Amino acid sequence: MIRARKLCKTYRVHRRPPGLLEALRSVVRRRYEEVRALCDVSFDIAPGERVGFLGPNGAGKTTALKILSGLLYPTSGSVTVGDFVPQDRRTEFLHMITLVMGQKQQLLWDLPPAETFAMNRALFDLPRDEADATQKELVDLLEIGPLIGKPTRQLSLGERMKCELVAALLHRPRVLFLDEPTIGLDVSMQARVRDFIRRYNESTGATVLLTSHYMEDVAALCPRVIVIDKGHLVYDGDLRTLARRIRPEKRITMHFSSLPAPGELDRLGNCVARSELQATLAVPAAQVTEAVRAALGRLPISDISVEDPPLEEIMQEFLGGQPANGGVRSA
Amino acid sequence: MNRLLRGEGLRTVRHVLRAYPALLRVGLADMFAYRAELVVWLLTMNMPLVMMALWTAVAKSGPVGRFGQREFVAYYLGMLLVRIITGSWLVWELTMEIRNGTLAPRLLRPIHPLWAHSAMQLAAVPLRAILVSPLVLVLYFTAGERLPLHEPARLAIVVAAIAGAWILLFLIMAIIGTLAAYVESALSIFDVWLGAQAVLSGYLVPLELLPPWVARTARYLPFRYILGFPVETLIGLESTTSALHDLGVQALFIAGSLVVTLALWRAALKRFAAFGG
Amino acid sequence: MRRLRHYARLLAVQMRTSLTLAVQYRFDFFLEGALALFWLAITLIPLLVVYSRRESVAGWSFPEALVVVGWFSVLKSVLDGGVTPSLNFVVEGVRKGTLDFVLLKPADAQFLVSTARFEPWRILDFLGSIAVLVYAFHRLGHAPRAGDLMVGLALFGVALILLYSLWILVVSVSFRVVKVDNLSYLFISIFDAGRWPIDVFKGALRLIFTVVFPLALMTTYPAQALLGKLTSAHALLAGTGGLAFAAIARFVWKRALRAYTSASS
Structure with missing residues (x-):
């Protein structure tokens, strides 16, 4: 379903050091730094798999998801999702995928979520009865029936995330990219979102790619993890196996x-x-x-x-004890 | 400033004075960080140039009142100069801080937020002055004989008038910005202010070319003392004695605005505290 | 055909959203509408002052200049009601990163951002501007001839295309410079100069307002057309200018989008 070969992504970042003198100097000459967000990352993901991206902050997880969803161009290397190159942004491709970002929302802030759903139905050109059926099914599953008529700004973070999921899944995508979908949610809400994602995966056979800070999310949801550290792929395989080997x-x-x-x-x-x-x-x-x-x-x-032993501790040890050149370990 | 009024003045003043250099430095660094915005903002000040083009076209067939082509050029250049030097972004900063609650951490610091803001805005003045220096040159070569270069008294009044204009505008912006604690549309109110200011300060058209009753009324309103008065004094449209008189009026407006600012700020703080930002 | 229907429906949905939003904040929007009328009045003041001193300026009589102002205000109401709100939507999207969601929708991104927001209350402003135009022709003592009106309307289309293209160029810049709150201010402040007939300007300003930021094509030429004074050469120039700008804008937009997606994080 997803195939990435030797993906690299380098950003050119303008460095602005603190201090007035430096600020003045940067007016004349800007200093740029190359930041390698991803380096030679390759993997294959089969249809229906649930895969978790793990890694510390700034490891390149979000960059990877954005490349896979076509929002970013890789500096080098190739990606295909289904039969498509994501960056072509073909209509069929966009119908096939969805992206949920825990930190950003697509719901219209001042309007009820139902308005966003209606807009997405039009955007994806979905037949009305079909979209209504999907919406009802998702709304029931997440138990948010009474919420979708309230203005989004009045909803709690967890309620909003549930509505985000409905908005993102209305067109029944076959590939789900989830970037920190449970961030900021309390433990029980995390569990419910997790549960929902698993059920969606099992009932539709959709492929799920997820990044998360919470090791529990990944452990509960993803039989397979891909660990990225400083842009390098350092582990690809079963989480328990990794845990047993480290500890x-x-x-x-x-x-x-x-x-x-x-x-x-x-x-x-x-x-x-x-x-x-x-x-x-x-x-x-x-x-x-x-x-x-x-x-x-x-x-x-x-x-x-x-x-x-707790997974958080294992990951800490794994990433902390990583050799700088980052050779790939596999299960 | 509140404490200053209540008599704990000296300590506060000394504290502010000690903190001010650091605040200015931060303001200056901030200014450089947003230099692109500054340039864009400068370009939005094109109205005087357009009005200059218009009036010089009008004055081609003979002077309008006291204004010939050269006077129009000098007037609008002066307008541009004063507008750029005295402008600030306080009202936008304040409304934004009140709306998204970033005012709260500022309130925790042992220095009045308006002092901090004044430093941030003041730090921009030298850079603005550098940016307008070409304008000064143009002004010198087109209307050098009208400038108070050999009249130290008038020169001093011009400098004081520009400083006063800066303070007055800062206080007005503080008042309107503070209103954001009460109404959603504080920026719309400021828009209305800008509209009135465009006409009544002489920004669009020199006040003396407006119908006499409008020009007279404008002398009793604050707008003229933000733009028209410094410009008129700069290019010698006003005698030194009447400029001195107007400087006094400007000071009165500043004092009045200061009182309103402080009272409103205190009331707004209570409200801000009650609503938790 | 199906594609066309799809986009027609999208437009309807976007407009419905804007309308729903406007009704939610009706006080604000009403205030904005009233403010626009206030600004229209302010716009007229310099004109009145100038013409209280002179019969004609740069070859334009008062009612003729009023036609330009009226035309300018009509365009400005379209700008404020249909263009600027979307611009602000994009700027906010770039800053918050929510523009990503727009790019992931299976529809043309330029279409989506261009139609994102409208401010329906601006219709007040539009009607006020039409009133100014009507008054101007009342002062002139005759209505525009049918043929001139047709040319004028055609040029109105050109003016809209120009306005829209310029706006797309501004948005394209916003992809590169994220802090662009001031850009829309700049856009509007330059646009403001369009209330004066181009003949008022000399030298560099005239060149800028004809070629770089073609205010002449947007307000002076259409006004001249209505007054029956536009030469066919100028009409042709306006038409070609509009198309050229549209092409440039689309090209720059594509480039900017590509740069945006390869640079942001």
């Missing part, structure tokens, strides 16, 4: 009924969090059974659980 360890969290004897904990493994009656140990996956058995035998355990 082949488990977390054992224990609650105690009374204070354990000093020294006992350290003998079991590396203690990563500790309060009076609670401790969390990091233990290599292979030794978990043994460690649990030992803990139950030697410590005053009231409750014990075994978990994977």
